[in-house]
Amino acid sequence: MESRADLRIAVIEDDRRYRASLEQLFGQTAGFRLAGSFGSPPAAIAAAERDAQANGIPWDVVVLDLEMPQMNGIEATRRLKALSPGLKVLVLTVFEDPAAILDAIAAGADGYLLKKARARELLDAVRAVTTGGAPLTAEVARKVVDVLRTLNAASGSGGSPTRLDLTEREQQVLRALVDGFSYKQAADKLGIGLGTVRSHVGSIYRKLQVHNVAEAVSRAVRQRLV
Numbered sequence: 001m002e003s004r005a006d007l008r009i010a011v012i013e014d015d016r017r018y019r020a021s022l023e024q025l026f027g028q029t030a031g032f033r034l035a036g037s038f039g040s041p042p043a044a045i046a047a048a049e050r051d052a053q054a055n056g057i058p059w060d061v062v063v064l065d066l067e068m069p070q071m072n073g074i075e076a077t078r079r080l081k082a083l084s085p086g087l088k089v090l091v092l093t094v095f096e097d098p099a100a101i102l103d104a105i106a107a108g109a110d111g112y113l114l115k116k117a118r119a120r121e122l123l124d125a126v127r128a129v130t131t132g133g134a135p136l137t138a139e140v141a142r143k144v145v146d147v148l149r150t151l152n153a154a155s156g157s158g159g160s161p162t163r164l165d166l167t168e169r170e171q172q173v174l175r176a177l178v179d180g181f182s183y184k185q186a187a188d189k190l191g192i193g194l195g196t197v198r199s200h201v202g203s204i205y206r207k208l209q210v211h212n213v214a215e216a217v218s219r220a221v222r223q224r225l226v
Contacts, residue, residue: 007130010036012044012064012076013092018115022063022092025119032123035059040069041076048083057084061126066093066100074100074107081108088129092122101140112140128183132202136213165207166225173200174225178217 009026011034013019019037027034035058038044044062051057062080066073077089090111091104101112110129113122113136166174169190176186187197201216208225210216219225 006031006033007126008033008035008058008060009126010038010044010059010062012038012041012062012068012073014039014065014068025122026063029123032126041071041073041079045071045076045079045083048080052083057087059087060130061088061090063090063092063122063126066091066095066104074103077104077107077109090125090129092117096140112136114140124182124184131198166204170200170204170207171225173197174204174216174220177201177213178220 009032011019011022011026013022016039019039023034023037026032036044036047038047041064044064048057048059064073064076068076071079073091073093077091080087080089088110089108090113091109092113092115093100094115095101096114104112111125113125117125169192172190173186176189181189183197183201184194187194190197201213204216205211208216208219210219
């Protein structure tokens with residue numbers, strides 16, 4: 001039975017078989033509702049535009065691939081975010097290229113997972129983006145950090161690490177994020193509750209003047225905060 005609390009998911013994926021598996025996952029898992037499924041970004045954007053003019057886009061989260069016909073996922077993310085800034089976008093792709101990852105984040109993607117992620121990890125990631133999280137698989141996080149560190153070194157940035165009044169615990173949480181840990185993994189690693197991690201992350205965001213994990217990791221690496 002459908003619940004008003006169900007997360008409304010739209011899928012944009014050109015591979016029919018993989019799209020069917022996502023439809024089944026979101027359509028049959030409690031707490032989720034498949035609210036749209038499209039084989040290309042233009043079809044999804046056209047539907048979003050029609051709905052936006054009526055009663056608003058009926059999606060909470062869009063799960064999309066990067067490499068698709070007619071329009072790639074990066075441009076689709078940019079278009080969807082422009083249409084509805086509050087809409088959450090989770091990239092689900094095979095691409096591990098750092099440039100693609102950074103481009104997707106810059107376009108407004110709220111999370112970036114690889115298709116080899118398990119169903120439970122994907123469901124957890126979808127939930128996370130709706131509560132302010134920005135999930136990155138460990139492999140993706142490491143690549144982002146490696147790229148940022150390379151750019152940091154090339155720019156000649158140096159000097160002593162900055163702290164920006166981060167407490168010792170906040171530094172530990174930030175380090176866990178830089179290392180690609182999820183909130184749950186960070187909580188387990190540090191021996192604290194998930195709610196406590198979320199509270200520390202909120203404080204970190206305020207102090208660093210960022211809005212998501214990707215921005216926090218970027219600033220942490222660039223300014224040698226951890």
